[in-house]
Amino acid sequence: MNRTRWMATAAAAAVAALALAGCSGGSGSDSDSKSTSAPTLDPDKKVTITFLEAMASGSLKTELEKITKEFEEDNPNITVELQAQPDYNTLKTKIDAAVSAGNAPTIAQVYGEWAAAYADAQVLEPLTAYAADNPSATDGLYKGIKNSLYIDKTLYMWPFNASAVAMFYNPEMLKAAGQDVPTTWSEFAKVAKAVSKDGVVALPMDPGSSSGPAGGTTVFELIAEAYGTPVFADDGTPQLDSKAAVKALNYLVDLKKAGALQTGTNYPGETALGAEKGAFDISTTTSVYYDQEAVGDKFEMGIAPVPGADDGTRINQINGTNVAMFSGATDDQKAAAWKYMQFLTEAETQSEWAQATGYLPVNPATLKLDDMKDYIEKNPYVTFASEDLADSSALPPYAWVQDGLGDLGAALQSALAGNATPEEALKSAQEKAEKAMAADQ
Amino acid sequence: MRATRRGTLRSPVAYLFVLPALLIFLLFSIGPTVYTFALSFFKWNKLNPALSTYIGLQNYETVFTGQGDPSFWSTVGISLYFVVGMVVVGTAAGLVIALLLQRGSRLLSAVRTMVFLPHVTPLVATSLVWVWIFNPQFGLANLVVHATGHANIDWLGDSDWAMPAVLVYSLWHELGFVSIVFLGGLTTVSGELSEAAKLDGANAWQEFWYVTFPQLRPVLALVLLVESVTSLQAFTQFFVMTGGGPGYATATLGFQLYQQAFVFSNTGYAAALAVVLFLVTAALSILQLRLQGGGFPSFRSLLLRPRQLRKARTT
Numbered sequence: 045m046n047r048t049r050w051m052a053t054a055a056a057a058a059v060a061a062l063a064l065a066g067c068s069g070g071s072g073s074d075s076d077s078k079s080t081s082a083p084t085l086d087p088d089k090k091v092t093i094t095f096l097e098a099m100a101s102g103s104l105k106t107e108l109e110k111i112t113k114e115f116e117e118d119n120p121n122i123t124v125e126l127q128a129q130p131d132y133n134t135l136k137t138k139i140d141a142a143v144s145a146g147n148a149p150t151i152a153q154v155y156g157e158w159a160a161a162y163a164d165a166q167v168l169e170p171l172t173a174y175a176a177d178n179p180s181a182t183d184g185l186y187k188g189i190k191n192s193l194y195i196d197k198t199l200y201m202w203p204f205n206a207s208a209v210a211m212f213y214n215p216e217m218l219k220a221a222g223q224d225v226p227t228t229w230s231e232f233a234k235v236a237k238a239v240s241k242d243g244v245v246a247l248p249m250d251p252g253s254s255s256g257p258a259g260g261t262t263v264f265e266l267i268a269e270a271y272g273t274p275v276f277a278d279d280g281t282p283q284l285d286s287k288a289a290v291k292a293l294n295y296l297v298d299l300k301k302a303g304a305l306q307t308g309t310n311y312p313g314e315t316a317l318g319a320e321k322g323a324f325d326i327s328t329t330t331s332v333y334y335d336q337e338a339v340g341d342k343f344e345m346g347i348a349p350v351p352g353a354d355d356g357t358r359i360n361q362i363n364g365t366n367v368a369m370f371s372g373a374t375d376d377q378k379a380a381a382w383k384y385m386q387f388l389t390e391a392e393t394q395s396e397w398a399q400a401t402g403y404l405p406v407n408p409a410t411l412k413l414d415d416m417k418d419y420i421e422k423n424p425y426v427t428f429a430s431e432d433l434a435d436s437s438a439l440p441p442y443a444w445v446q447d448g449l450g451d452l453g454a455a456l457q458s459a460l461a462g463n464a465t466p467e468e469a470l471k472s473a474q475e476k477a478e479k480a481m482a483a484d485q
Numbered sequence: 486m487r488a489t490r491r492g493t494l495r496s497p498v499a500y501l502f503v504l505p506a507l508l509i510f511l512l513f514s515i516g517p518t519v520y521t522f523a524l525s526f527f528k529w530n531k532l533n534p535a536l537s538t539y540i541g542l543q544n545y546e547t548v549f550t551g552q553g554d555p556s557f558w559s560t561v562g563i564s565l566y567f568v569v570g571m572v573v574v575g576t577a578a579g580l581v582i583a584l585l586l587q588r589g590s591r592l593l594s595a596v597r598t599m600v601f602l603p604h605v606t607p608l609v610a611t612s613l614v615w616v617w618i619f620n621p622q623f624g625l626a627n628l629v630v631h632a633t634g635h636a637n638i639d640w641l642g643d644s645d646w647a648m649p650a651v652l653v654y655s656l657w658h659e660l661g662f663v664s665i666v667f668l669g670g671l672t673t674v675s676g677e678l679s680e681a682a683k684l685d686g687a688n689a690w691q692e693f694w695y696v697t698f699p700q701l702r703p704v705l706a707l708v709l710l711v712e713s714v715t716s717l718q719a720f721t722q723f724f725v726m727t728g729g730g731p732g733y734a735t736a737t738l739g740f741q742l743y744q745q746a747f748v749f750s751n752t753g754y755a756a757a758l759a760v761v762l763f764l765v766t767a768a769l770s771i772l773q774l775r776l777q778g779g780g781f782p783s784f785r786s787l788l789l790r791p792r793q794l795r796k797a798r799t800t
Contacts, residue, residue: 137747144531161750165532245622253728254555254736255748306621307642309728321622447749451554457731463644464732476554480749 082174083375085383091376092123093150093384096142098135098365099205100128103333107400115387122380132365133256143167148370150381153204156192156441157449159368163195164443164484169369171199174382181386184407188362192438201366201441202385203406205397207328208350208360208432209262210425212313212335215346217244217323225348229267232324232351233295236304239323246304246323248312251460252453256446259313261453263326265439266361267292270353275452280442282477284452285470293459293466300460307460314338317345326350328363329429330402347425349432360432361439364403395419398426404433447480448473518763524756531752544757553754555733555741557761563648564717564737570652571659571716576708578656579663580701584693586664587671597668601661608658612725615654616641619726626650644734647727651735655722659715663708670704671697710773717766738762 099108105128112124127149129135139152139162148167162168171193175182182190185203193201211225218225221239226232236246249260265275271288283289299305306312306322314331316322318338325335332347339345352358367388369381387393394405395416404426410416411430420426439445455473458464464472525544530536548557582600586593603611618625619640627637640650674697682692720739723729729736729744736744742762746755 133748140531140747140750143533162532165530165536167532243622248622253730254733255724255728255744307639307731308620308622309616309641312620312622316622319623450744450748454730454732457642458644461639461643461731461734463734469732479554 082177082382083379085379086376087121089376090121090123091374091380092125093373093377093381094125094127095367095384096127096129096135096139096149096152098129098132098153099126100130103400107397110400111388111393111396112384114393115384118387119380119383122383124384143370146372148372150373150377151367151369151385153365154201154368155365155446156195156201156438157443157445159200159366160195160441161443161446162368162370163198163200167371168200169371169373169378171202171369171382175199178386181389184409185389186406186408186434188433188435188437189406192362192441193366195441201368202389204365204367204385204388205330205401205403206362206364206406206433207330207403208362208429208436209266209326210329210332210429211348211350212317212325212327212331213346213348214317214320214323214339214343216343217320218346225346226351227349228354228356229270229295229351230354233299233304236299236324237302240302240304244321244323245306245316247299247326248306248308248316248322249326250309250312251307251456252449253457254450254454257449257453258309259311259327260307261449261456262328262361262363264289264292264296264452264456266350266359267295269361270351270357270359276440276442276445276448278437278440280440280445280481282444282448282474282481284448284455284477285467285474289470290466293456293470296456297459297462297466305460307457318342329404329425330364332402332423332425349428358432358435360436362433362436363438404430408434442481442484444477444480444484448477451476451480521756521759521763524753525760527753527756529752529756531750537753540753544754545761547754548757548761553741553745553758555736557738557758559733560736560738560741563733563735564739566648567652567655567719567737568713568716570648571655571719572709572712574652575656575659575663575712576705579660579708580667582660582664583667583671587668597665600664603658604661604665606658608721609725611658612654612722615650615657616726619650641727642731644731647731647734651722651726654726655716655719658722659712663712666704666708666711667701670701674700706773710770713769713773714766717762717769738765 095112097108099105108126112126116122116124127138129138132153132155135153136158139149139154139158142148143162143165154162159168182193182199185193186206189203189206193199193203195201213225215225217239218235221235223235223238224231226235240246247263249263250258251264252258252261268275268286268289268291271291273283273286273288275284275286275289276282296305300307306316308315311327311331311334313322313325313327314335315338317325317335318340320342325331327335335345349358350360367385369378369385373381388397389406391405391407391410391413394407394410395413397403398405398410398416399419405411405416408430411420411426439449451473455464455469459466459469526539526541528538528540528543547553551558586597586600617623621627621637621639621642624640626640630636630638638646640646678696678700679692682696687695718739719737720743723735723737723740724743727735729740738758739762742755742758745751745758
């Protein structure tokens with residue numbers, strides 16, 4: 045057999061093998077995903093579950109380990125193996141690889157759009173039957189948080205680490221420029237331009253990229269929503285080139301031209317705030333520790349609600365991830381994992397978690413605990429951030445939203461770099477996002 | 486030669502010796518390559534292969550009609566920008582540095598080490614360092630720009646500057662390797678021929694161009710080939726420094742391949758891109774070897790060359 049024929053035969057065999065694989069059972073797809081009753085936990089049986097998560101550093105890591113240990117002490121037959129990943133991109137790559145290899149973790153932290161892709165691939169365990177046993181747990185959650193757990197009306201996720209966006213700022217810079225803390229985006233533009241002088245750029249932000257969104261993408265999303273149209277409709281339809289979106293991007297481009305906005309990567313807001321070269325860092329509440337660390341003793345950092353619409357309406361967004369369970373786990377693992385997931389959202393656990401990490405409690409009951417009240421007294425931002433969380437929603441959980449956010453990140457980069465007008469950049473992003481939506485449906 | 490090769494292959498013991506290497510090669514190189522070829526004919530669901538569908542050449546149609554986001558042709562253009570920058574500037578600068586450092590002295594040995602050092606540093610770590618060097622507000626690069634009286638440049642955030650910035654970093658990382666290869670080549674160049682040229686009245690440039698450079702042709706072929714292939718496949722610096730942006734200004738073919746496969750889960754389309762990249766790389770390598778007169782220098786040929794030259798001189 046000559047070389048050409050050999051290669052052709054090998055390729056044909058590989059195609060045939062893949063075609064057969066395509067027709068046979070794939071990884072993780074099993075009948076469990078359609079089960080209507082939740083498995084019960086045998087308290088005398090030892091079981092180990094794996095949790096693929098991204099709490100790999102600082103207080104996030106130590107606190108998750110601490111509360112997990114507390115859970116294991118209460119449930120001596122359950123072992124929770126924490127598998128920390130350095131960041132969310134790596135986490136997703138690891139989950140994808142594990143699922144592809146038929147070796148999915150029992151549970152993992154997921155964003156809504158990731159979960160939608162896993163649900164489409166039939167590798168996620170629906171949790172509706174599990175939650176039916178304890179409806180008060182679900183009903184006790186903030187409405188926006190609760191809504192973010194469902195994909196096509198099926199409960200697929202359980203909350204874990206929620207946060208809202210807040211504005212961290214340098215009060216001394218505002219005072220020196222004779223400016224008050226802005227409460228609307230119009231006021232913000234005025235203040236930002238006023239403080240941007242002598243090497244200070246008011247708002248350094250990461251606009252994201254084609255690889256995915258970043259903090260600056262969220263800022264754009266909030267401004268677009270404040271102008272009347274969110275970037276994704278509730279059913280996931282992209283609205284990236286709406287009038288509101290174009291106005292929002294023009295707003296940012298105008299700030300850039302005025303020297304009041306600077307793009308960058310690796311959390312440029314907190315770096316510049318700490319170096320006293322930036323006046324604002326608009327980021328999630330979990331940044332409080334990182335911003336505080338960057339600022340140190342240089343000045344007393346201010347924390348205020350993120351600016352809202354011009355009519356005073358507060359617009360915020362639920363950030364953070366939920367936890368999803370994979371259908372390939374055994375019934376014992378599923379039952380144990382569900383117990384752990386419920387433990388994570390108990391008021392006492394949430395209180396401990398929130399105080400150590402800057403995440404916000406996912407249920408209002410937590411705010412009524414005495415130790416949480418003490419914590420809020422020392423950290424008043426928790427009150428307004430929790431109020432925002434109660435009234436906000438997360439990005440809709442559809443697989444194509446991931447692509448759309450990458451398209452949006454690329455559009456923001458292009459327009460802020462002056463390589464395209466906001467209209468052109470957003471129109472192109474919209475077309476790409478619509479294409480991604482059509483491909484996924 | 487042919488008889489010897491056939492005779493060796495007939496020996497069962499020889500097969501045993503090559504078997505481990507062959508198995509590793511089959512498992513980790515040939516196998517995945519064939520698998521990638523096959524994936525390119527599917528709309529592949531990597532999370533659940535049971536849901537994958539055979540779509541024939543549709544992924545290739547998407548590639549060649551430029552329907553992907555960003556289009557295949559724009560990624561090819563961006564890749565060529567990077568490859569030409571790396572190959573032309575990298576090769577020329579590497580050769581100049583090698584010529585400057587070829588004379589032996591302790592100081593020059595230390596400088597050689599310094600030039601080579603960046604090449605052995607991890608790409609991820611040094612890319613991150615260069616992200617800070619190119620930081621528009623605090624970066625060293627803008628300190629220099631500012632000192633010369635110019636306005637700050639948004640190195641990685643401006644479409645016009647992002648690729649040059651990545652090129653500067655990549656050249657910094659690669660020049661050591663190119664210089665060392667040329668330095669190795671220069672040690673095989675005949676000193677007597679240069680002396681003879683000087684005696685015949687050749688100036689320094691003529692001596693380099695007509696005597697030294699022709700003898701470096703095999704090394705040049707190696708450098709061009711290695712630089713072309715590694716530049717075409719460059720990924721880490723784009724991943725860390727620009728994420729393919731701003732917009733898609735640094736979205737090379739290699740980077741897009743990763744994006745499509747691992748970020749957007751378009752595995753079949755990514756496999757088609759990989760096949761095209763494979764074919765382009767192979768074609769480019771063959772073309773360069775042909776243009777260089779088929780002279781792919783092996784270590785054996787580099788070792789033999791001085792002996793052949795000595796033999797030529799004694800006859």
